[in-house]
Amino acid sequence: MKYHQVLVVGGGLAGMRAAVACNRRNIKVGLLSKIHPVRSHSTSAQGGINAAMNNHVRGKHDDVMRHAFDTIKGSDYLADQDAVVKFTADAPHRIIEMENWGVPFSRNEEGKIAQRPFGGAGFPRTCYAADRTGMYLIQTLWEQVCKYTEASMREEMVIYDEWVCLKIIVEKNKAVGVVAWNLAEGKLEIFKADAIIMGTGGIGRIYSNTSNALTNTGMGMALAYWAGVPLKDMEFVQFHPTTLKGNNCLMTEGCRGEGGYLLNDKGERFLANYPDSSVAMEIAPRDIVSRNITREVMAGRGINGQDYVYLDLRHLGAEKIMTRLPGIRDLAMNFVGVDPITQPVPIQPGHHYTMGGIDVNENAATPVEGLYAAGECACVSVHGANRLGGNSLLETIVFGAIAGESAVKYIEDGGKTGDVSKTLEKGKKEVEDKILSIFESKGDEDPSLIREELQKVMAEKVGVFRNEKDLKAAHTKVQELRDRYKKIKIMNTSGLKFNQDLMWNMELEGDLDIAETIVAGALNRKESRGSQSRTDFPVRDDKNWLHHSTFTYTPKGAKLGKKKVTLGYFKPKERTY
Amino acid sequence: MSKEVTFKVFRFDPEKDKKPYFQKYAFEPRQGMTILDGLFHIQRKIDGSIAFRSSCREGVCGSCAMHIGGKYRLACETQIKGLGKNITIRPLAHVPIIKDLVVDMKPFWNKYKSVKPYLMPGDPDPASHERIQSEDERKKIDVLIDCILCGACTSSCSVTATNEDYLGPAALMKANRFIRDTRDNATDERLRLVATENGAYRCHTIFSCQYVCPKDLNPQASIQEIQELGVKRILKEKE
Numbered sequence A: 001m002k003y004h005q006v007l008v009v010g011g012g013l014a015g016m017r018a019a020v021a022c023n024r025r026n027i028k029v030g031l032l033s034k035i036h037p038v039r040s041h042s043t044s045a046q047g048g049i050n051a052a053m054n055n056h057v058r059g060k061h062d063d064v065m066r067h068a069f070d071t072i073k074g075s076d077y078l079a080d081q082d083a084v085v086k087f088t089a090d091a092p093h094r095i096i097e098m099e100n101w102g103v104p105f106s107r108n109e110e111g112k113i114a115q116r117p118f119g120g121a122g123f124p125r126t127c128y129a130a131d132r133t134g135m136y137l138i139q140t141l142w143e144q145v146c147k148y149t150e151a152s153m154r155e156e157m158v159i160y161d162e163w164v165c166l167k168i169i170v171e172k173n174k175a176v177g178v179v180a181w182n183l184a185e186g187k188l189e190i191f192k193a194d195a196i197i198m199g200t201g202g203i204g205r206i207y208s209n210t211s212n213a214l215t216n217t218g219m220g221m222a223l224a225y226w227a228g229v230p231l232k233d234m235e236f237v238q239f240h241p242t243t244l245k246g247n248n249c250l251m252t253e254g255c256r257g258e259g260g261y262l263l264n265d266k267g268e269r270f271l272a273n274y275p276d277s278s279v280a281m282e283i284a285p286r287d288i289v290s291r292n293i294t295r296e297v298m299a300g301r302g303i304n305g306q307d308y309v310y311l312d313l314r315h316l317g318a319e320k321i322m323t324r325l326p327g328i329r330d331l332a333m334n335f336v337g338v339d340p341i342t343q344p345v346p347i348q349p350g351h352h353y354t355m356g357g358i359d360v361n362e363n364a365a366t367p368v369e370g371l372y373a374a375g376e377c378a379c380v381s382v383h384g385a386n387r388l389g390g391n392s393l394l395e396t397i398v399f400g401a402i403a404g405e406s407a408v409k410y411i412e413d414g415g416k417t418g419d420v421s422k423t424l425e426k427g428k429k430e431v432e433d434k435i436l437s438i439f440e441s442k443g444d445e446d447p448s449l450i451r452e453e454l455q456k457v458m459a460e461k462v463g464v465f466r467n468e469k470d471l472k473a474a475h476t477k478v479q480e481l482r483d484r485y486k487k488i489k490i491m492n493t494s495g496l497k498f499n500q501d502l503m504w505n506m507e508l509e510g511d512l513d514i515a516e517t518i519v520a521g522a523l524n525r526k527e528s529r530g531s532q533s534r535t536d537f538p539v540r541d542d543k544n545w546l547h548h549s550t551f552t553y554t555p556k557g558a559k560l561g562k563k564k565v566t567l568g569y570f571k572p573k574e575r576t577y
Numbered sequence B: 001m002s003k004e005v006t007f008k009v010f011r012f013d014p015e016k017d018k019k020p021y022f023q024k025y026a027f028e029p030r031q032g033m034t035i036l037d038g039l040f041h042i043q044r045k046i047d048g049s050i051a052f053r054s055s056c057r058e059g060v061c062g063s064c065a066m067h068i069g070g071k072y073r074l075a076c077e078t079q080i081k082g083l084g085k086n087i088t089i090r091p092l093a094h095v096p097i098i099k100d101l102v103v104d105m106k107p108f109w110n111k112y113k114s115v116k117p118y119l120m121p122g123d124p125d126p127a128s129h130e131r132i133q134s135e136d137e138r139k140k141i142d143v144l145i146d147c148i149l150c151g152a153c154t155s156s157c158s159v160t161a162t163n164e165d166y167l168g169p170a171a172l173m174k175a176n177r178f179i180r181d182t183r184d185n186a187t188d189e190r191l192r193l194v195a196t197e198n199g200a201y202r203c204h205t206i207f208s209c210q211y212v213c214p215k216d217l218n219p220q221a222s223i224q225e226i227q228e229l230g231v232k233r234i235l236k237e238k239e
């Protein structure tokens, strides 16, 4: 058994930032991640990170309340306004801290951090480092982690990379430890901790058409869900307007922020033809642009009548493309053989982000004592029904730090895990039994088919536009797949050492249970708000639906509930751009 | 004519196998399939026992470097089409094998850590504002900051092959990234760590790092710069 005062699960931006926060306060911390931290999905983030920094010539009048307003309006008024104000007020400070630690931000003429326009923002507010912002942020945080792990005057910070967390152990509504699997040694281990912080990221791989990394499975959120923590607002799934046709790699919103056009088969900038995007055009928010692309495609105006349109960057010129969007150019050339300098890029909306997640308050605390969550796996909520581009990287470092601080405070105020060895052993035994039952399964279900069928039904029936008939069919399908999962037969039953057949298929159980919450939530919410667009309930209904949805695990599926939205700063209004 | 390809995959579990062997897997690839897609096809449909790393599937996370069809490359960025009917896949070299294509990257990370891979500005962080850096100053670290730490260069390096203490191209380029950063003030300290016998001066200018780098970076140039700076530093001390 291993022990740390704080155990962080997840080595992305949120997890590393939380671990650094604990270490800076001299708390013994362990950081556990199923992949090496620099391989985390955060590294794929491209476009940038928001803060009212006033560095852009057209951003001199920006301030934290305007950032808060744009975030709340973008959320279609489902964000908790007190949390948003805290979030935007913290933003400049957290970004400056990252710069001070070494992030190579692009610069403006004054040598300050450069900012660019992004969708749904009143000012150019998105700080960027070319189009590799996520990679530079994650490498810089990793550098700080390396520095701190070696600093002699500090308490320990131990990194467990390639350890998969399989279970959170809770006793009497207090988180006491986890069971994790050391892939390289093929062993299970118990971690006891006084406080646990989850930073397991998004869950995109339950969709076939996602921009997310392969490692973004439903398992991370499911760990908390299975441990009795409610999830929140799961029906709100963001579809990014511009993912590469085919493999859905992201073409950052920065492409449009820098002035790129969206064109239909007739070569028209079709966003002009829709009232909700006719003014902001390409930099209208994601939910709106995704819907209007989908409408074009449905009207037969996709390129050659197919399911994609063009992102045209040619008029930006080679110089701008090479300096501001070099990664985009690489991706387009590599995966669709198109050079954006000379040709338009075929794109289509794809799954991108989960607004919902583990229910936490503005201090990153879950309802379970000693358990915290931050980053994409958590739902504070600052994104409500639709996240603005650039706000999610910001969430990782703002709430990662807050989660770390909260855990430290909890421990300093006396929060401690007593002698719970029996509960911990029991938790480990349950995991061992589960693995044994998979190894010895007499069933004949091929888990790879279950995964493929799940991804397909989610993409086809729980996408940009939704309706009751499709959602009911999807729910029935997901429940069927959950039943079939009980009879899976995997190929590799020869032990635990780097048994990725076992690993991916244990994660599949999380995919299924999380997918169920999304479908159940989408079916339940009889209105259109932000990313949830119900063709059978096309308008927002504040009278009946201005509240969060909650999801509590039961073996049959989620039990749904409601939670109040905190307003107080800005009254809900109709949302146009 | 059959469209089938055969992956010849390196297999080894040091705890179970006496020695490594190659296993063949034949399948018909889909249009546009990458080597990584192919490996997943094998793991999910043919043989669940093979092990390999991956995450982003878009060439930015550095998980999936391996030796594919005669060259170190990223599996996720490499199309099956164009590599012929028989494709041999081996893990990164000069590091211990954990299982199959999964290697122990500890030696790589230890070298990385040994160059003090973090900004050392030498003064307290201003905290209320960024450290000012002009666009031209920022340009000095362009490209150097794009290393995804995949390990392809270090594996391809024939000096690393014969001298396990050699810091290798990735760690040296990381050091140069900080040397060139105008916000950093620890060049002397870093040169003491990297302008050394097993650091930059161990390089034999074979250029294989530059040849294999999947991101088209040039670690060789960084090594050369460090060599020059190291000489200048010693001459200055002698003055």
Ligand SMILES: Cc1cc2nc3c(=O)[nH]c(=O)nc-3n(C[C@H](O)[C@H](O)[C@H](O)COP(=O)(O)OP(=O)(O)OC[C@H]3O[C@@H](n4cnc5c(N)ncnc54)[C@H](O)[C@@H]3O)c2cc1C
Binding pocket: A009, A010, A011, A012, A013, A014, A015, A032, A033, A034, A035, A036, A037, A040, A041, A042, A043, A044, A045, A046, A047, A048, A049, A050, A133, A134, A163, A164, A165, A166, A199, A200, A201, A202, A211, A212, A213, A215, A216, A219, A220, A250, A252, A352, A353, A374, A375, A376, A377, A389, A390, A391, A392, A393, A394, A396
């Ligand atoms: C292509 C792309 C581009 C994006 N661009 C932007 C952008 O420009 N601006 C912006 O604001 N946002 C952007 N986003 C969103 C943003 O990148 C993510 O929301 C954010 O990086 C998530 O960070 P995280 O720390 O929460 O999780 P991640 O970085 O995904 O890290 C999750 C960590 O949890 C670990 N983990 C998961 N499950 C387990 C387990 N069971 N056991 C142990 N460890 C586990 C993983 O190993 C990983 O280390 C983008 C997203 C995508 C898909």
Ligand code: FES
Binding pocket: B053, B054, B055, B056, B057, B058, B059, B060, B061, B062, B063, B064, B065, B074, B075, B076, B077
């Ligand atoms: S999977 Fe990330 S670089 Fe290949």
